[in-house]
Amino acid sequence: MEFLQQSFSVRFDYKVFFTTHLFSTENPGFRDFLTVEKRSEIPPKVLVVLDDQVLAHHPRLIEDIKAYFKTVANVHLVEDVVIIPGGEAAKNDEKLFYKIVDAVNDYKIDRHSYLVAIGGGSILDLAGYAAAVSHRGIRHIRIPTTVLSQNDSGVGVKNGINFYTKKNFLGTFAPPVAVFNDYHFLTTLSDVDWRSGISEAIKVALIKDATFFHWLVDNAAKLAQRDMPAMQYLVKHCADLHMQHIRSSDPFEQGSSRPLDFGHWSAHKLEQLAKFNIRHGEAVAIGIALDTVYSHLSGRLTREAMDQILQVIETLGLPITHPLLEVTGDNSPLLKGLEEFREHLGGKLTITLLKGIGQGEEVHEMDGALIQQASEWLKNKK
Template sequence: MNVIQQSFQVPFTFNIVFTKDLFSTENHEFSKFLSNFGDNSFQKKILFLIDAGVAEAHPKLQNAIKTYFQGVSNINLVEEILVLPGGEQVKNNTKYLDETLLAINKYGIDRHSFVAAIGGGAFLDMVGYASTIAHRGVKHIRIPTTVLSQNDSGVGVKNGVNFLGKKNFLGTFSPPVAVFNDTNFLTSLSDRDWRSGISEAVKVALIKDLPFFEWLEANALAMANREMNIMHEQIFRSAALHTNHISSGDPFEMGSARPLDFGHWAAHKLEYLTNFEIRHGEAVAIGIALDSIYSKLLGLISQEDVARIITLLKNLGFTLYHEKLGENDKLNLWEGLNEFREHLGGRLTITILEKLGKGREIHEVNFELMKQAVDELKMTLD
């Protein structure tokens, strides 16, 4: 038998830039990046796609982009700025993926050119997936516009769309070439969307950083009251924890461990059970509370620890129970566990809490205890 063993490494480097008024003609961060990236002997182009909710909330945005690029000499702005729906709708219906791919083809976006997506996490997921599969990968730039996408999903390496009723059934691991977090986009968020993304900060603090969890406790009411400087610090610290984990561990998830998905197995199922009536971050808050109670029932954390977690989430404004959790004698949740197992490649791995600030991976769930955790969670409504 003859064997050729091949091994190679591909380095990935990208910056997450924190700024304000990204497309102000006085802000040169974006144009500086484009000028310094890649080979300028090629004629580079850039195609913009905007989440419809963002376009509606910021009606001057498209004109601002066009005016901005009048002062950028080394890259051509594609004449059409594509506006598509945001939220899970853009991931559930493949026609939006098709529209994105058709635009990439129509305007000749090649591997030296860019696709820039401005929107929430779901919107970035879809555009990133389209960018990854077109020409086996064109360069994509993320401009997240929600708290959740600025502190978690938008700064990572995952892209995807939903298919066959399963979240992110089609997807890739493909880093963006840059992320630009513009605080100006946060000003137009509804209270629900403002709050929703903070759950991802709670998640990463609980499994990785006790001092950050304590900071969140101390500043929960300030964030709920929309104090921008506090929210900005939360986003920065959360993004740093998420990206540090990706760079130091298993960025493309070759194994089955997904510690950053603490609280997510139930959240993913709950989103589908409610037909995405609840936001992803709202579902994650419920999932965090559920898995925290389960951790207590396993004897790992105390009732006092759980009370601190519940109090923090409530102070942020979250409702921590949904009737779909108990529906069908909780068998829908059992189905959710099995779907999560399948998504991980056949071996269940979920993260629970060993203590505040430290997660622990487990590979099986006592579903009777999990059902008890659901019942205890329901009591938080009282």
């Protein structure tokens, strides 16, 4: 048998910026980035996709963006802004995907142009997917506006939409060219959105950084009371841990190891069962609680550590259980979620559990009876 073999690697570089009032004409950050990035004598186009919930809280934002781009030389801002309904529902409606693709086509956005997405994680996922598949890849800039997207999903390399009622069934691995975290957007979040984004910080601390977890314990009350300096530290440190993981591990998830999905197998199922009427961060908090109790019941995690983890979740005002995750038998929907997660991973089940704070351990099977026991334990605690 004859064959030819090809092997090559592609380098990806992008920066995550931290700022306040990104579109103030006195803030040079975005302007400087576009100037440095310029690769052609032809002025690049910029198409903006905007979360309608962000616009509702910042009604002058479109005016501010247009005023800002008047100060950016040799860049053409598309006059019309694509406004998309925010929240997880945006990832369930394929018409919204085509709305972005249609705009890319109508305004002749090419591979030297930019698609700028401003919004929560769902809008970033949706717009990133549209950018990745249009012309086989348009340069994508993310401007996350929630705690969860600033500290986790917005700084990663994944894009996607829900399909067949399954979370992120369609998607791509396509890094952005830049991420701009503007802390000012966090000031208008509802209390529930402020809190729910912290669950991803708890997750990454538990599997990667015990010192950061103890900082969360010490600052949980401040964070719950919307202390901005504490939140800024959380966002930046969590984003740094997330980027370290992407850089040093398996960024495009060719294997089945996904430690950053700690607590997510049940969270994804809960979102599906709730018809996505629960915030991702709340579902993750519940998933973390379930896997924490399971880790204890399976002999991996001490009772003291378990209690401390559950306490910080509750201090932050996050839930630890939900009726839809109660296990009543072998055919319970939650247990079916394990099989769906295995399929999502590519055939081999890999779940991260805890053997200590800051210490994750991968397992390839879970005991259904023990999952039920963990679910009942949380229900009774509540």
